[in-house]
Amino acid sequence: MDYEAVIGLEIHVQLKCATKMFCDCHNRPGDEPNQNICPICLWLPGAIPKFGREALEKATLTCLALNCDIQHQSAFDQKVYYYPDLPKGFQLSQFHRPLAKTGWLDIIGKDGAQERLRIHKIHMEEDVAKLVHETEGRTPISLVDFNRAGTPLVEIVTEPDIRSPHDAMEFIRALRTQIQYAGGSECSMEQGTLRVDANVSLRPCGTDQLNTKVEIKNMNSIRNIGDAIAYEIDRQARCLKAGEEIVLHTRLWDPEKGVTAPMRAKFEGPCVPDPSVPQIVISDEWLNEMRSRLPEMPGRKVERFVDQYGLTREQAVLMSSERELSEYFEAVVNQEIPACTVAHWIATQLLPALKERSQTFIDTPISAERFAGLLAMLERDEVNANSAKEVLARLFETDQTPRAIVEESGFRQVSDTAELEVLVDQVLAANPSAAEGFRNGRKKVLGFLIGQAMSVSQGKANPKLIREILIGRLS
């Protein structure tokens, strides 16, 4: 029998807020342990949680970016369980009345067709503290770092619409882009601001039942998510073929071994309405204000980049893939540089250079103005492509203008015809057999000869002119 996978995702996103969800402590979990704590997030007796406006704003922007219906009334519940990382015996989470319901994201499936994947609900909740296990002498001890306790999160629960590891990865990519655009979160799996759990079950192809699912956790990258789901589908298919029953449980992905392994059953506590945090009431006016804060989202931006700038769809998708990148792209284009040149140079030169240096469009010394200055010289044939790449590398190291670097380092392209004719003659004299070969129809030799000329000129010659002169001389 052939099976198809039924996959749902539970995604935790740490909101980009300056303070925690229920107190004014800095939202910086990575600081020195227990630096960002107060009586509220430590839940000292007598403390009362105070829900912060910023968390609601960032959560709402996130929900809007995922096309969800924001609920006019929502409320916090107490998710009751006991664990040393939970300072009050319950976690404040919106169980009964979530902030948002019924959203969706479009992805491109493996077959190239667009698919709409539905979101069931999005609710707000606080993160828990972090446990550090050490030993004191030979005694094992557990230390608690409360910096993370009370950090604002949203949990996004999808419908079980996903059918393949590819779609799951595409969904997460799309979700990350949308939320980053809206300014809701950094969404970095590496830094733990985006965490994904997957529920996987199988059913015979052509049926629509929902079978017992297995939850998988501990995927630390988008690739991990795809690999873990693929492994789990395969594992369950093997179980079913062997006649084994699938039981509800949780498994951990082991990225080293590339397998999932069962973990201790997790305790599901009850959820009781919290008597202290007031109900959240959202007005249409406030919601409209939040909507007006959303930037142009990537879907629409791709269309505009194609229409307005004549980019290929592929280029437009890349230039819209991050909000900062898209803004950088447009800033350079606005300096009167042809859009296709800008897109090409960002894609092939700037992005790899930034990646190599672990820089972003925000913190790189290559401002849009400097990059535009370089591309402008390229456009005016004042520098050739090879030299421009060298100039780009220098731009990372100095704060000089591209023009100053070109002048100082002699990168200026030689476009003086008389000078180039002398150069071509030298090359032809030094390579008589190649010249002969070209005359005998071996047209490929032209590339070799241009390369020789560029090399003799130390890369400064205008390759277009060299080519013209060479063809003139040889015909």
Added chain:
Amino acid sequence: MHSDIFTYIDPSQPSTVAAGPLAAKSLAIQPNMSVRGWPTEAGSIALDRFVAVEDATVVKRLRTAGAKTMVSTRMSELGFGLAGDTAAQALAEGHADIALITDTMGEVRVAASTTGVFGFKPSYGTVSRFGLIGLVPSMECFGILAGKLEDIATVMVAISGSDDRDPSMPGFGPECELPDFSQVCEAKESIAVAGLVKEAVDGLGPSESEAFSAALSRLEKAGVKIQELSLPDFDLFRSVHNVIGSVEASSAGGKYDGVRYGHRSASAKNWNEMYLRSRGESFGLLVKTYMLQGAYFQFENYSAFEDACRIRARLVRKTEELFDKADLLVFPTRRPGFDAAAAGTINEVYDAFSLTLLANVTGMPALALPGLVFDGDVDPGLQLVGPRLSDARLLSVALCLAG
């Protein structure tokens, strides 16, 4: 002073002559009201050696009003009931003019009625709960015991009003304004009709009934018409308070795990055992039973809790409707046969507070008035209950009646 009455006596002597409306008054609080640097054990081993790190908003405001020397009286575990509570005794023996205690199910009114002083429970949300170490967040609040109504009014002027550290106060919502206590003593409010809920007095014994009737006739002599009203579900206040109160207590007590403060069992081998033993050793039988009952509703019978929440909303509505026919409601305060101080089981506690729970469930203000009958053995006392946030008027009316 007497250590059998007090848990803590502030050793610091005021360096300057106190100023402010409370400067001349001696004040007692309880060790579940946070005062920075004071032992704050709330009558529980769970808070063994816990010292508050900052002042409760109420304490801060009392000090601003001139209250300097404060003492802490003994209290029941986490303010649940009156067992071991010495606030009324401190007043009766003249150690304090005013005492603040938590009113979770009627403690301030029953203590007042037993001692012959005034006991005021404000509307839920008029006084900040920040720094109050309680058990049932949606029902409890600071209450005031005092021999003089004027003192209660002065304290309310000092401590009431919105506080951005307690966002559950109505001042934070659009729905209503908080009461203004500044004119309580001058307002000279009077009422025409006091509603008497038939079902509340049906259970009184013959001698209690007789004593309560005597109190009512004194009201009538003061020109108040007593109007008999009906609240057929009056008995449900008890069930609703019991179910919701125990569920909230179970959650509120969850923070006492011995991880950050309070009692930690010495003999545990791992954290799970540490939890079980520490919590097992921390709570007295009554509070432990109450929390366990709450956990039962949370884990095993959630629908009963949901029913209780629905019934609570209905009871609030039905009680509010009574104010269409009466200015205030009048109730006996306690059943003299049920000793609140001796109550050792949940049932006994609810027996002792069966007549005061209404104000906690509905969040309405209530005032226990002494001296209308006062015959220690049979006096069921008398309390006035007003609509939510009508606190200032309630006190003004009482001043006229008592004066």
